[in-house]
Amino acid sequence: MIEKSTRYRQYSDHLVKKFGQKVYKLPVNLPGSCPNRDGIVGRGGCIFCDEEGAGFECLPNTLSITQQIQENKDFFIRRFNAKKFIVYFQAFTNTYLPLPQFKENILAAAAEEDIVGISISTRPDCINDSYLDFLQEIKLQRGLDINIELGLQTVNYHTLTKVNRGHTLAEFIDAVQRIKQRNFEICVHIILNLPWDNPLDVIENAKILTALGIHYVKLHSLYVVKGTALASIYERGEFKIIPLEEYITRVVTFLEYLDPEVVIQRLVGKGPQDNQLFSNWSTSWWKIKQAIEHTLAEKDTWQGKKCDYLNGKALKF
Ligand code: SF4
Numbered sequence: 001m002i003e004k005s006t007r008y009r010q011y012s013d014h015l016v017k018k019f020g021q022k023v024y025k026l027p028v029n030l031p032g033s034c035p036n037r038d039g040i041v042g043r044g045g046c047i048f049c050d051e052e053g054a055g056f057e058c059l060p061n062t063l064s065i066t067q068q069i070q071e072n073k074d075f076f077i078r079r080f081n082a083k084k085f086i087v088y089f090q091a092f093t094n095t096y097l098p099l100p101q102f103k104e105n106i107l108a109a110a111a112e113e114d115i116v117g118i119s120i121s122t123r124p125d126c127i128n129d130s131y132l133d134f135l136q137e138i139k140l141q142r143g144l145d146i147n148i149e150l151g152l153q154t155v156n157y158h159t160l161t162k163v164n165r166g167h168t169l170a171e172f173i174d175a176v177q178r179i180k181q182r183n184f185e186i187c188v189h190i191i192l193n194l195p196w197d198n199p200l201d202v203i204e205n206a207k208i209l210t211a212l213g214i215h216y217v218k219l220h221s222l223y224v225v226k227g228t229a230l231a232s233i234y235e236r237g238e239f240k241i242i243p244l245e246e247y248i249t250r251v252v253t254f255l256e257y258l259d260p261e262v263v264i265q266r267l268v269g270k271g272p273q274d275n276q277l278f279s280n281w282s283t284s285w286w287k288i289k290q291a292i293e294h295t296l297a298e299k300d301t302w303q304g305k306k307c308d309y310l311n312g313k314a315l316k317f
Helices: 011-019 065-080 099-111 129-142 157-162 169-181 199-211 229-235 244-257 285-298
Strands: 023-028 084-089 115-122 145-153 185-191 216-220 263-266 276-278
Touching: 011 023, 011 263, 023 065, 023 115, 065 084, 065 099, 084 099, 099 115, 099 129, 115 129, 129 145, 129 169, 145 169, 145 216, 157 169, 169 185, 185 199, 199 244, 229 276, 244 285
Parallel strands: 023 084, 084 115, 115 145, 145 185, 185 216, 216 263
Antiparallel strands: none
16 A cells, blocks of 8 residues: 555655665666677667766775775765665666676675665666576575666657667566566666657556566656767757656656556656756756655545556456
């Protein structure tokens, strides 16, 4: 049951229920690349990707993984008296590292005290059985909670092609099936206002993630970072960002069609601070989050309200 007070399943509450206390994520930034930037799958990357590969909140990757974990851990202990942590491999495509190097980094994270979980961010076309089998061993040996974060952004494979993702929906479905065979949880990143997506795509995003049994979702609005391919078409006026009110409507619609069991890790991203042409309508992420929550209450709606389309909806018996 979704609490009427929140109207969507919140990640912080979920972590407390799961681990019996607050748990903090320690972002780790490994030196790496992405097959969509280095030419293996594509060049130039996704049209919205900046050089930092979505690692703008991380410490520099010149620090060792142990140093990064320690520095971040010290911060959370000092500030919040934190006791339990999840190591979050955040920037770039972490399973794109060669297998021996990937293993080394995961083992370094798993060896840390107070670590209850590992979260690994990657692309759907970088999910492979050998990497997953290794993670399964670690999970069994160390009793760690392991989840995989997949960047998808939209289920609309025409849009995925236009944003130069280098994969379409098929690779995502394959990755989800392989991960689920090992019983790891899956988090999916979705952008609800990509230039070529309309409100129907918003609903289909929710329906497909629900049908596939995804566990977590992170929603982001579209950022336009200077120097990206997206910035060029934005500056040429080839697309306009939808107004904030419409974005809020899209988030509410997405939640209505989403399985009420899915945990929402993020309703709106924080966005890069510098070097941006557009980020979150120049409004703080916190205010946007509040506006979404306010709209849910005003419309007396909630996550899963319209999730009635699976298991032979057309049948009457
Ligand atoms: S997959 Fe991620 S790191 Fe690679 S180009 Fe796209 S946004 Fe950048």
